[in-house]
Amino acid sequence: MVAGAIYALVAASFSIIYATNKFLHVAHGAVLALNTYFLYFFFTVLGLNFVLSVLLTMLAAALVGFTISKFYKQLRDKQASSATLLLGSIALMIFIDSLILLLFEGNTKTIGLLKVAQGIELFQAIITPLQISIIVLSLFVLLVLSLFIKKSRLGTTLRAVADTPEQAEILGISANQVYTASFIIGSIVATLAGILYGLEHNLAPTMGIKLVFTGFAAAVVGGIGSIQGAVLGASLFSLVENFGIWYIPSGYKDALVFIVLFLFLTLRPHGIFGFKNKIPL
Amino acid sequence: MTFAYLLHLATMLGINMILALSLQLTMGITGLVNLGHIAFFAIGSYTSALLTLHGMPFTGAMFVSALLAGLAGLLLGVFTQRIKADYLALATLAFSYLVHALLLNTHSFTNGPLGLANITKPIIFGFQVGANWAFLIFTTVIAVSVYLILMRLIDSPLGMALQATRDNELALRVLGKSTLKLKILAFVCSGCLAGVAGSLYAHFVTFIDPASFTIMQLIPIVCLVVLGGLGSLNGTIVATFVLILISESLRFLSLPSSLTGPLTQMIYASLLFLVLIKKPQGFFGKVSLK
Numbered sequence: 001m002v003a004g005a006i007y008a009l010v011a012a013s014f015s016i017i018y019a020t021n022k023f024l025h026v027a028h029g030a031v032l033a034l035n036t037y038f039l040y041f042f043f044t045v046l047g048l049n050f051v052l053s054v055l056l057t058m059l060a061a062a063l064v065g066f067t068i069s070k071f072y073k074q075l076r077d078k079q080a081s082s083a084t085l086l087l088g089s090i091a092l093m094i095f096i097d098s099l100i101l102l103l104f105e106g107n108t109k110t111i112g113l114l115k116v117a118q119g120i121e122l123f124q125a126i127i128t129p130l131q132i133s134i135i136v137l138s139l140f141v142l143l144v145l146s147l148f149i150k151k152s153r154l155g156t157t158l159r160a161v162a163d164t165p166e167q168a169e170i171l172g173i174s175a176n177q178v179y180t181a182s183f184i185i186g187s188i189v190a191t192l193a194g195i196l197y198g199l200e201h202n203l204a205p206t207m208g209i210k211l212v213f214t215g216f217a218a219a220v221v222g223g224i225g226s227i228q229g230a231v232l233g234a235s236l237f238s239l240v241e242n243f244g245i246w247y248i249p250s251g252y253k254d255a256l257v258f259i260v261l262f263l264f265l266t267l268r269p270h271g272i273f274g275f276k277n278k279i280p281l
Numbered sequence: 282m283t284f285a286y287l288l289h290l291a292t293m294l295g296i297n298m299i300l301a302l303s304l305q306l307t308m309g310i311t312g313l314v315n316l317g318h319i320a321f322f323a324i325g326s327y328t329s330a331l332l333t334l335h336g337m338p339f340t341g342a343m344f345v346s347a348l349l350a351g352l353a354g355l356l357l358g359v360f361t362q363r364i365k366a367d368y369l370a371l372a373t374l375a376f377s378y379l380v381h382a383l384l385l386n387t388h389s390f391t392n393g394p395l396g397l398a399n400i401t402k403p404i405i406f407g408f409q410v411g412a413n414w415a416f417l418i419f420t421t422v423i424a425v426s427v428y429l430i431l432m433r434l435i436d437s438p439l440g441m442a443l444q445a446t447r448d449n450e451l452a453l454r455v456l457g458k459s460t461l462k463l464k465i466l467a468f469v470c471s472g473c474l475a476g477v478a479g480s481l482y483a484h485f486v487t488f489i490d491p492a493s494f495t496i497m498q499l500i501p502i503v504c505l506v507v508l509g510g511l512g513s514l515n516g517t518i519v520a521t522f523v524l525i526l527i528s529e530s531l532r533f534l535s536l537p538s539s540l541t542g543p544l545t546q547m548i549y550a551s552l553l554f555l556v557l558i559k560k561p562q563g564f565f566g567k568v569s570l571k
Contacts (some may be wrong), residue, residue, distance in 0.1 A: 024367045082367055085312050087507055088557050094500060095550035098543035104540065213378075215372065255382030258375040265372045266321050266360050 002131045002200070003240030005138035010215030011222065011230035012145055013189035014181050019162040020182040021072070023082035026089045028215075029185055029208030031068065031095035035061045036194035040203055044110075054195065058188055065187030069180040076179075099268050100205040110202050132198045141192055141229065145185075146227040147280065158182060218263035236260075288413040290529060295420035296482050298521045299427050301505040302514060303474030306431065308503075310440065311467040312447025316499065317373035319349040319355055320380035323494035325479025327384060327391055330400045330489055336549040339403035339484065347476040353380075354472025358465035377496055380570040384491040393404055396490025411442045420481055427474055431514055442514065490539070504553050510566020519564060524549070 010032070017025050038060045042053035075088050149155040160168040161178040169175055190212075197211060218237050222229025240256055288361075300322055307315040328346035333339055361372045384391050390396065402416070434440040445453045445461045453460055483489050488532060505524060509516030528545045 024370060039476070076559060078561060080557070080561060084557055084561050086314065086367060086370055087503070088554060090500060091550040091553040091557070093550075094546050095554075097547040098550070101543040102540065102547075213374075217375075220368075220371070229352075235291065255386075256380050258378045258382075262372060262375045262379070264358070265364055265368055265375070 002134050002238075004235045005135045006211070007195050007214050007218050007237055008142060008231045008234035009138050009193035009196070010190055010211050011234050012142060012227050013186045013193065013217035013223075014215050015219040015227070015230050016145075016149075016158070016189070017066065017186040019180050020158055021085075021179055023085040023188075024089065024216070026212075027068070027092035027096060028186070029210075029212030030100075031061075031064055031208070032194040032211060033203070033205055034043075034096050034100055035191035036063060036185065036198045036203055036207070037100055038193075039195055039198065057191060057195065061191035063188045066180060066182035068187070069183035072183075073176060073178070076176075079229060099207055104205075105191045122137065129181065130199060134199070138180040138193075138196065140273070141189065142227060142231060145189060149227065154181060165247050194254035214257050217257050219262045220261060284535065285413065288417055290525070292413065292417045292420050292485055294521060294525050295417070295424045296478055296485065296503065297505070297525070298518060299424050299481070300418075300475055300477040300518050301502050301509075301521055302424075302431055302467055303471050303478060304425050304502055304506050305512070305514060305517055306434075306471040306474065307467050308506055309513070310431075310447065311443045311464060312511075313464060313467065314367075314370040315373050315468075315471070316370050316496065317380075318378035318379045318471070318475055318502065319494050319496065320357075321475035322479040322482070323384060323491075324472075325350045325476030326417075326483040326489050326494070327397070327479075328476070329398045329480035331481040332392070333401050333403075333484070334397065334399075339401075343403075343477060343480040344527035346480040347473045348478025350479065351469045351473035353469070354468040355465065357472075358468030362461045362464060370526070374496065375522075376439075376480055377499065381491055381495055384494065391491075394491060396488060396492075397483075397486045400483050400487045400489070402487070416485055420485075423477065423481065427477075428514060433447075435514070439466075447512075449537050501549060504549050507553060508556050508563055510563030513563065513565040516563055516565030524552075 010028075014025070014028055017028065035057060039057040040054055042048050042056050043050055046053075048056070071092060072085060072088065075085055079230070080088070150156060157168065157178055158173070158181065159171050160173060161175050165175045168178070193211065193215075194208070197207065214237055215234070218233035219230050220233070221236060222231070222233030237260065238258055240260055302348045304315065305319045307313045309317070325346040329339075330344045331342055332342035332345060337345075339516070357373065357376050361369055364372050385394055387393070403419070435444070441443075442453065442463055443466075445458075446463050450460050453463075501524070505517055505520045508524070509518070509520035527548060531541050531545055531548075534541075
């Protein structure tokens with residue numbers, strides 16, 4: 001469940017970027033990792049107050065999102081295809097990963113905010129207060145995000161550009177600004193996921209890749225561009241991961257996600273909630 | 282000492298070149314964004330290593346590993362036949378992870394994360410290719426043959442059809458060609474060649490483990506193909522030389538090893554990005570990815 005909540009956040013953040021920009025932003029995982037390292041830097045290295053550190057991290061996340069969108073704009077200005085953008089994204093991913101290695105070195109870090117608490121028993125499962133707060137917080141963020149996309153002005157323009165960029169431009173919406181906005185929002189939401197993950201696990205430069213591929217997979221399975229779909233896909237994955245290991249060796253846990261993704265891509269590429277005609281097949 | 286180092290470098294260069302050329306077949310010539318290529322390489326390596334460890338002669342093992350890697354290509358091709366662009370990248374990536382997980386977890390068979398050690402140096406027709414120079418010659422012969430075969434292929438009617446699949450799939454289908462079959466064929470051939478490269482790699486380094494076959498190892502190869510230019514074999518060869526020279530010359534800057542790794546990666550990434558911005562079709566290529 002805890003993993004599911006975090007996957008859902010990552011899936012939602014990825015989905016926002018993918019739906020508006022229409023290419024696979026593989027570097028999302030690296031961005032997530034980088035931003036979580038920022039929190040480690042502010043909180044553990046500089047010893048700032050936790051709330052302040054989180055706020056600073058969010059600020060940094062927004063900045064990273066902004067920079068990245070400028071990066072992609074360079075490619076987009078050259079009429080790059082989505083495959084070229086994907087390659088650019090791979091380049092960006094390597095770059096950020098190496099940057100983390102240079103800045104923070106390869107060994108694992110812990111944020112160490114909370115002491116390990118005694119778990120309480122709920123429905124025959126042991127769950128710690130931290131895990132409960134992770135789930136509650138994630139659901140809250142997802143709710144806000146979903147309201148934001150549905151109701152707010154920026155959310156509406158995001159959806160407009162996602163649907164038909166040309167028409168949106170005719171109506172005076174700057175697609176470029178919307179792309180930038182989607183990267184900033186995506187980066188912030190992913191960072192929230194990274195922070196929640198970092199509270200429970202150790203930080204490693206590669207942490208983002210696993211999280212984001214599961215997030216991608218959840219977004220694809222749930223249907224791109226639908227937050228409910230992302231939540232559903234993520235819950236499905238956390239269930240598959242955790243119940244799957246009853247039947248097959250635990251080493252296959254990671255592979256299981258990819259098997260499900262593979263099956264979905266071949267059999268139902270538009271996901272559970274997505275619309276058939278929206279996928280460029 | 283220096284000579285041995287150069288021999289090692291040249292052989293690795295040859296193996297990487299075979300791998301990059303075989304990736305060129307799916308990604309460059311046929312235009313399929315194939316991130317599952319490292320899986321073919323892995324299958325080739327493990328098959329060859331396991332077979333020779335169980336007493337099979339090298340030539341046979343290499344043949345079987347090419348066959349198995351080709352079979353994997355067939356599987357991937359059949360499963361992904363209707364998927365395009367981004368989704369194809371994602372599906373092939375999933376395939377990479379799948380094979381990696383299999384290698385990691387079938388302990389009794391592949392020895393899990395510990396890998397396979399003591400892989401024998403090859404014997405070809407009774408001739409022991411133990412010395413590094415002999416291995417280099419052997420690798421060069423294979424690399425040159427792969428290059429020539431692909432060169433012939435590009436100009437053949439089949440090669441034309443493959444390139445047409447990349448450039449205008451609809452037109453080709455209107456002309457009554459089965460693009461699905463062509464794509465699957467590209468995956469199979471590409472898989473076979475990568476299997477050969479894998480087999481060479483296993484017998485050259487004599488130790489393989491699943492960590493040598495992750496997506497991170499594929500990225501430099503993708504860089505080679507994109508930098509050199511999609512569909513341009515000569516471009517790939519030039520790019521291989523240039524990139525190897527850059528990354529190896531960093532070694533002589535006497536930086537701490539914790540710095541060189543990430544720095545090399547950063548240079549790769551920046552180069553790739555620059556090429557994508559300035560000349561998306563690569564140094565020698567004529568087409569950019571759709």
